[in-house]
Amino acid sequence: MSAFWSTWIQGLVIFNMGITFFLFIFAIRTKIPTLEDGTTGHVWAHGVLREGLNKLPLWWIVGSAGWFLAAWIYLVLYPGFGRLPGVLGWSSHEQLEQQLADNAVRLEQTYGQFRAMPLERLALDEDAHRIGHRIFIDNCAACHGRNGAGNPGFPKLNDNFWTWGGSADDVLTTITNGRHGMMAPVGAALGEEGTLAVANYVASLSGIEHDAALVATGKEKFGTICVACHGPDAKGNPMLGAPDLTAGIFLRSVGVPGIVETIDKGRMGEMPAWSGRLNEDEIRLVAAWVIGNVNHDTKATAP
Numbered sequence: 001m002s003a004f005w006s007t008w009i010q011g012l013v014i015f016n017m018g019i020t021f022f023l024f025i026f027a028i029r030t031k032i033p034t035l036e037d038g039t040t041g042h043v044w045a046h047g048v049l050r051e052g053l054n055k056l057p058l059w060w061i062v063g064s065a066g067w068f069l070a071a072w073i074y075l076v077l078y079p080g081f082g083r084l085p086g087v088l089g090w091s092s093h094e095q096l097e098q099q100l101a102d103n104a105v106r107l108e109q110t111y112g113q114f115r116a117m118p119l120e121r122l123a124l125d126e127d128a129h130r131i132g133h134r135i136f137i138d139n140c141a142a143c144h145g146r147n148g149a150g151n152p153g154f155p156k157l158n159d160n161f162w163t164w165g166g167s168a169d170d171v172l173t174t175i176t177n178g179r180h181g182m183m184a185p186v187g188a189a190l191g192e193e194g195t196l197a198v199a200n201y202v203a204s205l206s207g208i209e210h211d212a213a214l215v216a217t218g219k220e221k222f223g224t225i226c227v228a229c230h231g232p233d234a235k236g237n238p239m240l241g242a243p244d245l246t247a248g249i250f251l252r253s254v255g256v257p258g259i260v261e262t263i264d265k266g267r268m269g270e271m272p273a274w275s276g277r278l279n280e281d282e283i284r285l286v287a288a289w290v291i292g293n294v295n296h297d298t299k300a301t302a303p
């Protein structure tokens, strides 16, 4: 605060407190003329209401004087009188800094105890699970759902089906660096009939409604193009993020028409990287939550 504003505020404080003090002294001593019946002579409603004159009660006078004094004591102890710091040396800035520092110490204690634990162990820890879920809700739930149950286009994270690998390390890498699924559009290479045949073959792998007459041709064509990423048995490749096509789990493709669309247009799923947004401790905790949250009883089932 500049010297000018400091003086300005001090002036205002003294002026206001001065007026208060003056009124206080003045009001006690002032004599107000009264009539014989003890009223001031002010009447309303044709004399029905008359203004009496009562002295301020003692408790009120003592109380007010006390608060007046307390105000000055406050200004001596705490900042408020211009830029004078107050004899206690307290300031809201310092208090905030102190609280932030205390919080950092507490966070460090909380996170520190988890640092030595391997992820698999962390996944079983109740406290870590609670904190991890909080981080998940704040950062991941918008896409993956509050409890990781997934959304159309965003994978379920609570089943045993992993596109990018389900080991603790895989999940940690997925979250830290993000993942870009890249399926190029290959419909043109297959032609319309070829595409339809492959789509029917893929549908047959998960028992989705399909035309059985096209499966053999589809399987053959699958072996020429799709095999490069999805593998010869269509079980996928976690290195490329090419999903297992035999589990009946699709992020977007619905039925044969959906699979045809995927083949024609390709797919580009993006899981954002969190390394810049969450710190290492937070990433480990949320990864541990994801791992611990997997329901190991669920066989891969359609979302």
Ligand code: HEC
Pocket (backbone or CB within 6 Å): 180, 181, 182, 183, 184, 186, 190, 198, 199, 202, 222, 225, 226, 227, 228, 229, 230, 240, 241, 242, 243, 245, 249, 250, 251, 252, 253, 254, 259, 262, 263, 267, 268, 269, 270
């Ligand atoms: C270059 C590698 C590559 C090739 C070749 C490829 N895919 Fe894919 N495929 C992927 C990847 C990666 C994904 C996941 C895309 C994503 O994450 O959005 C995927 C996803 C899919 C999906 C799932 C889409 C969904 O909704 O979940 C289907 C179905 C599929 N591919 C079928 C095929 C078929 C059939 C072929 C052959 C005609 C084929 N793919 C060729 C890499 C490939």
Ligand code: HEC
Pocket (backbone or CB within 6 Å): 136, 139, 140, 141, 142, 143, 144, 153, 154, 155, 157, 161, 162, 163, 164, 165, 171, 174, 175, 179, 180, 181, 241, 268, 269, 270, 271, 272, 274, 286, 287, 290
């Ligand atoms: C903007 C939406 C979005 C947010 C936010 C997001 N994800 Fe994802 N995530 C995706 C998409 C899309 C994929 C699928 C990528 C692909 O393969 O096509 C994915 C994939 C994953 C996978 C891999 C699943 C598998 O089958 O291998 C994991 C694990 C994961 N996310 C965890 C998280 C966690 C933990 C967070 C929060 C820190 C998070 N995600 C936040 C969109 C998101």
